[in-house]
Amino acid sequence: MALCFFSNGLKIRSPKVRNLKSTYVFQQPISQNQLNLPLNLSEPTKIYKKNSCFSVKASASPSLETTKSSFRNKNPKDINVLVVGSTGYIGKYVVKELINRGFNVISVARENSGIRGKTSKEETLEQLQGAKICFSDVTDLGVLETSLQNYGSSIDVVVSCLASRSGGIKDSWKIDYEATKNSLLAGKKFGASHFVLLSAICVQKPLLEFQRAKLKFEAELMEEAQNENGVTYSIVRPTAFFKSLGGQVELVKQGKPYVMFGDGKLCACKPISEQDLASFIADCVLSEDKVNQVLPIGGPGKALTPLEQGEMLHRLAGKEPKFLKVPIGIMDFAIGVLDALVKVFPSLEDTAEFGKIGRYYAAESMLVLDPETGKYSADKTPSYGNDTLEDFFAKVLRDGMAGQELGEQTIF
Secondary structure (H helix, E strand, O other): OEOOOOOOOOOOOOOOOOOOOOOOEEEOOOOOOOOOOOOOOOOOOEEEEEOOEEEEEOOOOOOOOOOOOHHHHOOHHHOEEEEEOOOOHHHHHHHHHHHHOOOEEEEEEOOOEOHHHOEOHHHHHHHOOOOEEEEOOOOOHHHHHHHHHHHOOOOOEEEEOOOOOOOOHHHHHHHHHHHHHHHHHHHHHOOOOEEEEEOOHHHHOOOOHHHHHHHHHHHHHHHHHHOOOOOEEEEEEEOOEHHHHOOOHHHHHOOOOEEEEOOOOOOOEOOEOHHHHHHHHHHHHHOHHHOOEEEEEEOOOOOEOHHHHHHHHHHHHOOOOOEEEEOHHHHHHHHHHHHHHHHHOHHHHHHHHHHHHHHHHHHOOEOEEOOOOOOEEOOOOOEOOOOOHHHHHHHHHHHOOOOOOOOOOOOO
16 A cells, blocks of 8 residues: 655646646555554565655555445445545535544545635645545546546545535536546546435526536436446435524624515525534445435424524524515516626626525525425425534524635525
C-alpha cells in the first residue's frame, strides 16, 4: 500500500490543466490498523522513498480485493469509501459518520475549499481528521483520475455530496451533473461497485436548472446499474435541512416579524438534521435493502408549514408572534421582469434563476409527491433520526448560527 505526498511539481489552478506533473495527496496521521497491516509482523516494517513518494510496506500485507460487490463481505476498516463534496455542509458530517463507523475514508477536496474558496488546505485537514485527503479537482476527469492513480488504492464505494452552491445555471450543470458524473467514472475505473448519491426531494417537480441537472445524472446512474457488472446505486433525496430554515432566527430574537409568503401554508417540509442525514447516507453503504433504490427521507415528527415554524420560533424566543405576509404574486412579477431583461442582458440569467429558486421554495412542499393524487404527502415521506427542528431552533437561539453558514444564496 502506498502513502504518497508529492511535494514538487505543478499546482492545479484551473480545471483546464491536463498536463499534470504532480498531484498533492495529504494524509492524516494514521495508525497501524488504518494501514490494514497485520498486528504482529514477522519482519520489521520497511519504509522506502522513491521520487518523493513514501511507501509503507509489510511482509504480510493482505491482498487487494476488487471483485464487484465483494466489499459487503469485508469489515468496515477494509472498505475504501471515496467521498466527493466532502468539505460541503453535509459532506463534512458524512465523512465524520463514516469514520466513526470504521470505514477507510478517502476525501476529495479542492486546495481552497468552502464558500468562495476561503478554507485552506490546513483547515481542511483539521476539519476532516481521520480521513485521508486527496486534493484534486472533480470538475476535470483527467485530473481526478490522475489524483486517484497517484493515491494508489482501490475504491469500493463512492459517496457524492456534491451540489452547486449557488444554483446558477452554468454552475448547476458543472457540479450537479458533470462533476458528479466524473466521480462515478473515476470511481468505477478504480474498482467502485456502489455509488451513493445525495440528491434532493425537489427533483420530483423539476422547474429549475439544478433539478434538471440532478435528474440527468440520476437517469444515467440508473442506466449504469442495468449494465452487466455495472455500478449499483442508492439515490438519497432529503427534504429541507435545518440550516435552510434558520435564516430568520436572529430576526425573531430581535423582535422583528417572521417573513412568509401567502398565508404561510403554501408549503411544508419534514426537516432533517445534518447528522441524521449523514447517518442515513452512511447506512446506504452497506444496507442491501437500499441498493438500486430512490430514497426520499425526512426528519422525525409531523410536516411543518412556514406558519408553524414561525409560531414555534416565537414561542421558543419568548416573543409575541409577528408575521410579515408577502403576496406570492410579488415574486411572480419580479421573475417576469427578470426574464424580460435576460433577453436583452444575458448576463442576468443567473439572477433570474435565483428568483425562480426563491419562488419554488416559497410555494412547493419538500415532501414526497404522490403520483396518484399529484399532491405532496407528509404520510408518504419517510422519517428518520431523532433530531427535531424545535431543538435546532433552541440551540441557535442560544448559540447563534456558527457553523451553519448558508452559502452564496439565502432563501427564507
